[in-house]
Amino acid sequence: MPALYLHPADPLWQPAGPDAVAAILHAAGLIGRPDAAAGPGEFAAGERFMEQLMFLGCAPQPVPDPALAADGAQPCSIHLHHYQQVRLLQDEPRPAVRCATCRAAATVSAPYTCQIRYHCGQCGREALLPELDWRKGAGFARFFIEIRGIYPHEAVPSDALLNTLGGLSGGGWNYFYIRR
Ligand SMILES: [Zn+2]
Incomplete structure (x- = not known):
């Protein structure tokens, strides 16, 4: 799903x-x-x-209430x-992963850990793997x-939800x- x-x-x-x-x-x-x-x-x-x-747009609305989920929805x-x-x-x-600075394609391989640094061959910037653009x-x-x-791209978190979560994690x- x-x-x-x-x-x-x-x-x-x-x-x-x-x-x-x-x-x-x-x-x-x-x-x-x-x-x-x-x-x-x-x-x-x-x-x-x-x-x-x-x-976003006129995408079909999801069904939040199980009681309303008819017809196999x-x-x-x-x-x-x-x-x-x-x-x-x-x-x-x-x-395809990209450099977040210059948007050049980034070649990444396992192990995928958050301490590994990626060095962009195009713009020279270094970034930790989580800082790349994972699209x-x-x-x-x-x-x-x-x-x-x-x-994908049917909905994004609202500002209210992001504020709630930001208050939680700081x-x-x-x-x-x-x-x-
Ligand atoms: Zn770059």
Whole structure:
């Protein structure tokens, strides 16, 4: 199922505990009740789910309420992912990575760790791997918010949601899409 992923710009940041994040996201209306059948860290869309995202163009609206998901339409759901180590989540195939300064194609290879420096052969700038332009198709973090049921570029996080998340982490947040 296609999904929009949000993660802190600082790849090392992680929340103090899973419950703290869930409480804040529930208060903001992004997430609803835990999905007992799905497992911990999995939630149905909340009461103000549609306000937490900004839908672009006239793309079909996702269905936030499972009760309204008729005719086989999958309802949107939210999944919180915590990892001990920083990890790269990416679309398949991943969009061509670029230097964020001069936009020249960047050739990157495994291991994908956030401490590895990339030296751009065109403009000479050095950047850590997470600082490259991953074209909204990948991200490095220890904590991700996955919003399932959103197609690439169908919706972006609203300013309200980014402010909520910024208040949580004390820094900026990025997002990307995985088509799956
Ligand atoms: Zn460059």
